[in-house]
Amino acid sequence: MKNLPPLKSLQVFLYAAQNNSFKAAAEKLFVTQAAVSQQIRLLEENLKCQLFDRDSKQTRLNAKGKLLIPYIEQAFEQIAHGINAVAFEPSANELRITAIHSVTSLLLIPQINNFQMDNPELSIQFSPNNKLESFKELDVDIAIRRGLGDYPGLESRKLIDDSIILVASPLILQGCLQDMQSIINLPLLEDTSSDIQEAIDDFCSTYKIKRSELTSKLKTTDSVPLIQNALAGQGITFVSKILVAEHLRSGNLVNVLDYAFETPNTLYLVAPEHHFHWGKIQKFEKWLTNLLKSDPL
Template identity: 70%
Template structure:
């Protein structure tokens, strides 16, 4: 691959081509006209062709120069956009977050006051939904999504490892350390999301239980009503550890059979790469990681 010409010579070429004059380019760049001519000669030597037609009173682009110009214009526009993205943080006092409905309702809203106490100048706006909106069409700053971390055109940063647990209200269990067969009559409140389905299949295989033997009473893709109904004692459910950890720590739920399925899917912060350079995003990422680490650091022996 041929080495690129010096950036300075490309900048001089762009200025001379756009102004239509070596003299005008020299004035814009605060250099001598001779310096402009020298840089153009260096560039022409590098590409081995004439880029300007020099006439007695005028200088104009050659056919090869006309061909090169749009590429150089686009390249410098990209450089300017990158520098602008690093240095410009829109709405620095407003943080707009889109997150899964369950994460928004069960984790972020109950805990966000701590973040706001640390950064009272920030106004927080949530947009709970389960789809990944295009950042080009919205004013969203950051997204929290559950998956494998692959989001084309976007940067993703893993927040924490997760697992799927089987949980229930303590009073529903027939005994403190039940046998698998003794829990099968407890109603199952079933989240039909793909990784939950994987956990159910793993549970059935691990404990040699037929899928039809599970007493399914409610099915939904929304973890919020699942957790609410489990807390109310209406059944047991396979749920994300992220959503259940604090309830287990507080004794409101128990991890039935100490069952856990290690899922490859977990929570990610997702955004265009330059968003992660913004101060408000750096602060939110650090706060959220610390929250989740503390949230997940539960002692199951106490539950």
Template identity: 70%
Template sequence: MKTLPPLKSLQVFLYAARHSSFKAAAEQLFVTQAAVSQQIRLLEQHVNCRLFERESKHTRLTAKGQLLLPYIEQAFEQIGSGIHALAFEPNANNLKITALHSITSLVLIPKIHDFQQSHPQLSIHFSPNNRLDSFNDTEIDIAIRRGLGSYPGLESRKLIDDAIVLVACPRLLPESPQAPAEILDIPLLEDTSSDITEAVEDFCLRHQVKRRDFNPSLKTTDAVPIVQNVLAGQGMAFVSKVLVAEHLKNGNLVNVLDYAYHTPQTLYLVAPAHHFHWQKIKDFAAWLKTLLQQYMAVD
């Protein structure tokens, strides 16, 4: 691919073409008319064709110059839009977050007060959604999604390496269970999401049990009722560790047989790339990453 011409010569070409005058371009760019002529000559040498017809009282584009002009205009518009996106942070005092229902209900809402205390100028708005909204049609600032980090047209930044754990209320378990046979009669509240299904299959393989050996009680794709029912003593469940970390820490739940499956799917911050330059996003991302790292450190 041929090397691009200097940006300065393209800028000079744009001004000279718009004003049909080297003199007017020089005035706009605060340079001499001779400097404009030099830059145009450099550009014409680079593209190996004449771009302007130079006449005694004015200058006009050649056919090749007319062909080039809209491309250069579009390129500078794109550059301007990029600089504007970096410099301009809309609604700097409002932070609108879309996240999975489970993350919103079980992690963000219980803990967001800590973030607000450190950033009292920010008004926080949640938009729980298990589907990734279009950033073009909403005022969403940042999304939290669970997956492999591939979101076309958007930037994703991994928050943690997650694990799927098997949890239950202590009162529901025999004292210090050591083998799967001791817990298989406990009702299984099953999240049918793909990584949870993988964890169940991994558990069966590790402990040499069959899936039909479990006692299924409830199936859903929503982790919120799963966790709520496990806390109520209605059964055990394979769940994302971050959703139950606080309950593991305070003893409301226990990790059954110390089981953990390190899933390739995990939590990501997702947004257009320029959103990550906004200070409110930097502050929220730093706080959330620290919180989730503390969660994953729970034994």
């Protein structure tokens, strides 16, 4: 950590190297080309070695320069991230979360009290919303989405692996023989989302039954009413295991036939990259990850 060269000269070096031209670097730094030339010379004198080859027509990084660049590049990236983390964090004591409807009501609302208690200074706001609109329009800090994690231009971090399971209320199961035939005769509360449909197809082929043998009672893309109907003993339904974890633990719902379909569609935290450096987001991510990881089911 001692005897570092002038830090400014390193910054100039980075620009010069990235542009392969002193002149271009000078323009981007809003200084004259002479200033760049001097800073590079200064750095080279300090390190006692050349960093650019100037012998022929074009100035190019030489071997030593190429070795140095990745270190300097990373260092300045780190600094920029740090600055983003503390300086450009808007309303550091407000946390605006947008999540799909089901996650908000089944996971976040029931559990958020623990987080709120650990972070009393934070004012937490939810925007239940199934569409992932532009972060700029929405003015939210972080989104929770179900999907494959491919959100162009945004950083996404997988929260947990998920599977689709078949659940029903113990109420409805008591009234029927619990063999395959009785179960598929129960009304199906059907989620028409593509990943759930995939699971239903898999279920049918696994147990060698025809899709037409299942009789659908309710069709929607929103898990919340499906789960509520299932709780009320209205039928069986295929749902994300994470969303019903709490109901399984309490016994209000049970996993029927121990069927599970591993789906690549799962929960992701999604936001522009620099949001993840904010203090409030780091706290929220840590809390949510722990919550889902410690889930004993």
